[in-house]
Amino acid sequence: MNNIIHLTANIKTIEKYLDSQSWLKTDEKVTAIEVPGDGNMNFTLRVKTNKRSFIIKQSREYVEKYPQVEAPIERALGEAKFYEFISHYSSLKNQMPNLLGVDNQNYVLYLEDLGNGTDYTFLYEKGRVLKDEELSKIITFAADLHSDLTRQKTEITLPNCQMRELNHKHIFIYPYLKENGLDLDAILPGLQGIAEPYKTNERLKGNIEKLGKRYLQDGNSLLHGDYFPGSWLKSKNGIKIIDPEFCFFGEPEFEIGVTIAHLKMANQPEEIITKAIRFYKERAPLNEELQQQFTAVEIFRRILGLAQLPLTIALEKRKNLLAESFEVLITMENEINHSVVYR
Ligand SMILES: Nc1ncnc2c1ncn2[C@@H]1O[C@H](COP(=O)(O)OP(=O)(O)OP(=O)(O)O)[C@@H](O)[C@H]1O
Ligand SMILES: [Mg+2]
Known part of the structure; x- marks a missing residue:
């Protein structure tokens, strides 16, 4: 070195x-x-x-x-x-x-250089709502990426295993460790108490582990891999996408699941969430059940994990998002298709 x-x-x-x-x-x-x-x-x-x-x-x-x-x-x-x-x-x-x-x-x-723009993390601030036109651009980019760059259409590979393993730890493992060095009450008083029952729920952790294996498995579409407001740049020429360092061939449901989780944590109106799914499905197929599971996992890890966001939603809203995510994860029945290995 x-x-x-x-x-x-x-x-x-x-x-x-x-x-x-x-x-x-x-x-x-x-x-x-x-x-x-x-x-x-x-x-x-x-x-x-x-x-x-x-x-x-x-x-x-x-x-x-x-x-x-x-x-x-x-x-x-x-x-x-x-x-x-x-x-x-x-x-x-x-x-x-x-x-x-x-x-x-x-x-x-x-x-x-795309100029002196800012990324879209301002969306987490109170009262900031994505315009339809911006949402459409964000979702269209993802849908086109997922359908243009597929295993069937290209010979390219991009396992990016080490980055995926790093992300896997942050999404699927660290948030559920008894001691992960994070004082949730210091982030928001009362958060630790809300987290506790989830961190000790073996069925929940088992299902999250299954989704983690699914994330590590190679899939059919090229994903950006970190598709959240921090990777969307508001430039003078409109919205641009940056920072695909976590890219890999995976399941589009992971990507869209993450995006929807962030729209929810940024307290976007329900209408925006519905439109996001509609925009995507107009251009590419999506297993909504699986997408919702990845959305739930991302909500859990961002509220309880180490990679915290500048969220402004109150404790009650976080509690509700976690409860909603818990319902999705505790009832999941998807099995992993182990026959899909492309690496
Ligand atoms: N091509 C570009 N044109 C203009 N600004 C850029 C460009 N690339 C990056 N930036 C600015 O620099 C910031 C950091 O860039 P980037 O997100 O690629 O770095 P990073 O180290 O991977 O960040 P992170 O820790 O969030 O993953 C961006 O949020 C953006 O404001
Ligand atoms: Mg980065």
């Missing part, structure tokens, strides 16, 4: 690095660098030059914001593959930044 260049926020060293990659044009000089927006996992930088601006993103063997937490160092390369695969589909490509270059040696992406 010693010969990997460790990028730092220093104009001179960044310029030298960009030069070594031949990513700078003739007479191009770096004039400023800045953090482009909120991010935890990677070292992400906006580089401004005398000619333009662009983004560079380096993955390291740890989580940038929490260096004590290990993470797969090669994740930028999985993300790059996603950009390469979708580049043949203009409707998908137009909704993402262009990938301008990849440094396979140092795990760095060189991306088009």
Whole structure:
């Protein structure tokens, strides 16, 4: 690992690095660098030059914001593959930044700058509601991705196993550990008491484990893998999709399940949820029962797990979402189809 260049926020060293990659044009000089927006996992930088601006993103063997937490160092390369695969589909490509270059040696992406937008995490704030047009774009992107990039249509593979294993721990395991280092009452007083009966319910945990195995199994469609408001960018040219570092071939129900969970936690009107499903089903098939199970799991893990969100919903609303999710998970009967292994 010693010969990997460790990028730092220093104009001179960044310029030298960009030069070594031949990513700078003739007479191009770096004039400023800045953090482009909120991010935890990677070292992400906006580089401004005398000619333009662009983004560079380096993955390291740890989580940038929490260096004590290990993470797969090669994740930028999985993300790059996603950009390469979708580049043949203009409707998908137009909704993402262009990938301008990849440094396979140092795990760095060189991306088009979509400008000074913000991601959609503002949706968790009170009173913020997605416009139909935005919802349609978000759902259409996912439906097109899931139906354009399938096993039947492409030879490509993208197991992204290490990232999936990392996500699996956060979604399906850590929230249910007796001691996971998280003080839920510090997040919202009363949350610990609400969580307790769920954390000790063996039937619930058994069903969540089954869904976890399903998540780890390869599926038929290319998924973005982290399809929530943090990956949707409000740019001056409309909504754009970023950060597919958790991508893999899986079941679309996982992706849409996650999206719906976030719409619910962002307290979007029921009408928005219904429309989201309708928009999706107009373009691609969806097993709603399975989608609801993944929605339930995502609600559980975001309310009780380590990857907390800037939620503003009150304790009572969280309690109701958990109760609703519990009903879905406790009554589930789906069995895993072990014959589907593509990896
Ligand atoms: N191509 C881009 N154009 C403009 N802004 C961008 C671009 N890529 C990233 N950003 C900004 O940088 C932020 C962090 O980027 P990104 O989400 O890709 O990093 P990350 O480290 O993977 O974050 P996370 O920890 O949320 O996974 C984004 O929320 C966005 O504000
Ligand atoms: Mg990310």
